[in-house]
Amino acid sequence: SQTIHQWPATLVQPVGSPLSLECTVEGTSNPNLYWYRQAAGRGLQLLFYSVGIGQISSEVPQNLSASRPQDRQFILSSKKLLLSDSGFYLCAWSSQTGKAFFGQGTRLTVV
Amino acid sequence: DQQVKQNSPSLSVQEGRISILNCDYTNSMFDYFLWYKKYPAEGPTFLISISSIKDKNEDGRFTVFLNKSAKHLSLHIVPSQPGDSAVYFCAASAHRDDKIIFGKGTRLHILP
Numbered sequence: 001s002q003t004i005h006q007w008p009a010t011l012v013q014p015v016g017s018p019l020s021l022e023c024t025v026e027g028t029s030n031p032n033l034y035w036y037r038q039a040a041g042r043g044l045q046l047l048f049y050s051v052g053i054g055q056i057s058s059e060v061p062q063n064l065s066a067s068r069p070q071d072r073q074f075i076l077s078s079k080k081l082l083l084s085d086s087g088f089y090l091c092a093w094s095s096q097t098g099k100a101f102f103g104q105g106t107r108l109t110v111v
Numbered sequence: 112d113q114q115v116k117q118n119s120p121s122l123s124v125q126e127g128r129i130s131i132l133n134c135d136y137t138n139s140m141f142d143y144f145l146w147y148k149k150y151p152a153e154g155p156t157f158l159i160s161i162s163s164i165k166d167k168n169e170d171g172r173f174t175v176f177l178n179k180s181a182k183h184l185s186l187h188i189v190p191s192q193p194g195d196s197a198v199y200f201c202a203a204s205a206h207r208d209d210k211i212i213f214g215k216g217t218r219l220h221i222l223p
Binding site: 044090 | 117143145152153154155156157160200202204206207208210211212213214215216
């Protein structure tokens with residue numbers, strides 16, 4: 001069966017520090033991978049979408065970037081965090097069924 | 112530009128009654144629609160989906176209705192139970208292999 005791992009669960013980082021959140025998927029190959037952010041009053045905002053290794057679509061211009069170095073690995077990064085980057089970050093994968101399956105999320109607080 | 116809209120931020124329903132959550136979309140290319148349930152500090156979990164070739168899909172207490180001409184879908188939960196209290200997200204994609212766009216969610220409170 002397929003599983004998705006996302007870590008860390010919580011993170012407190014100072015403004016200006018770098019960020020790296022990692023997500024891995026097991027039990028499937030060539031999944032579509034997503035990074036979403038849930039901020040207060042804004043629902044689930046799609047940040048990045050990837051259909052394959054090295055193929056990243058940025059949906060929202062901002063202080064973040066994403067990379068997919070391996071088929072089932074998706075990384076969310078920032079060189080310098082802003083206060084506005086605080087939120088709940090969710091990694092997800094989907095296949096040709098069209099359904100997305102989510103990780104447990106990372107609560108990021110930038111202080 | 113919000114392509115998937117959930118205009119009710121919250122909804123309160125008596126236990127045992129029907130909960131109806133609504134969703135509108137603007138992109139006529141969307142042909143696959145999903146509903147997710149989310150508890151605090153957890154990832155959303157898939158509830159039910161519907162393809163644009165159908166107008167209704169039922170799974171236990173959950174039924175999703177799709178009105179393509181109105182670009183509107185709704186999720187019916189009957190009977191509502193205390194464990195149904197959560198945030199419900201409507202989502203859509205242009206085809207099953209395309210990116211999935213979510214709405215802002217509706218917080219459902221089931222009252223005892």
